[in-house]
Amino acid sequence: GAGVSQSPSNKVTEKGKDVELRCDPISGHTALYWYRQSLGQGLEFLIYFQGNSAPDKSGLPSDRFSAERTGGSVSTLTIQRTQQEDSAVYLCASSSQKGTEAFFGQGTRLTVV
Amino acid sequence: SQQGEEDPQALSIQEGENATMNCSYKTSINNLQWYRQNSGRGLVHLILIRSNEREKHSGRLRVTLDTSKKSSSLLITASRAADTASYFCATEGRDDKIIFGKGTRLHILP
Numbered sequence: 001g002a003g004v005s006q007s008p009s010n011k012v013t014e015k016g017k018d019v020e021l022r023c024d025p026i027s028g029h030t031a032l033y034w035y036r037q038s039l040g041q042g043l044e045f046l047i048y049f050q051g052n053s054a055p056d057k058s059g060l061p062s063d064r065f066s067a068e069r070t071g072g073s074v075s076t077l078t079i080q081r082t083q084q085e086d087s088a089v090y091l092c093a094s095s096s097q098k099g100t101e102a103f104f105g106q107g108t109r110l111t112v113v
Numbered sequence: 114s115q116q117g118e119e120d121p122q123a124l125s126i127q128e129g130e131n132a133t134m135n136c137s138y139k140t141s142i143n144n145l146q147w148y149r150q151n152s153g154r155g156l157v158h159l160i161l162i163r164s165n166e167r168e169k170h171s172g173r174l175r176v177t178l179d180t181s182k183k184s185s186s187l188l189i190t191a192s193r194a195a196d197t198a199s200y201f202c203a204t205e206g207r208d209d210k211i212i213f214g215k216g217t218r219l220h221i222l223p
Binding site for chain 2: 031033035041042043045048050056089091093095098099100101102103104105106107
């Protein structure tokens with residue numbers, strides 16, 4: 001596609017439910033990042049995929065968070081047993097190779113009620 | 114942590130003035146990037162400066178990098194109302210991860 005696409009744009013879920021957030025990176029981009037941004041705050045690194053290498057999961061805040069990237073393209077971020085503190089905008093970005101700019105999607109705003 | 118820290122956290126200036134934002138980081142980097150964010154959603158890349166570069170220009174933007182001090186600055190000249198946004202520095206470390214700072218909120222006054 002022309003840019004990084006994220007779905008859904010907005011998600012409201014009840015506390016304790018599981019959610020899946022999807023990211024379609026730019027075709028051919030080998031690197032994919034997930035970040036979380038709380039209101040008025042900076043971007044918190046979650047996870048980084050680079051080609052076929054094992055992902056860097058060092059930013060995942062708890063074992064309720066997981067992500068996968070199928071076929072080196074689409075990525076899904078899953079949050080199990082959501083909590084109110086999980087409410088934030090989840091941003092996905094991709095880049096063509098190391099040392100180049102990252103292109104961002106518009107994010108998914110997650111609200112846990 | 115290699116996370117960048119921007120300074121100031123918030124900045125208000127008159128339209129037409131120059132705006133300067135600073136970023137400091139802690140570990141060795143491959144490059145440093147600046148991004149802009151409007152309305153709290155997607156970020157737009159502004160400029161990338163590699164670790165062996167000291168200064169870079171793009172239109173009204175000027176970025177400097179001092180690897181000995183582990184710091185960078187972003188200068189926006191002749192500011193416009195449309196420059197009102199949050200600005201983030203991001204460092205790509207030796208592990209190739211891109212880590213962001215907390216940002217500077219810039220407000221251009223008419």
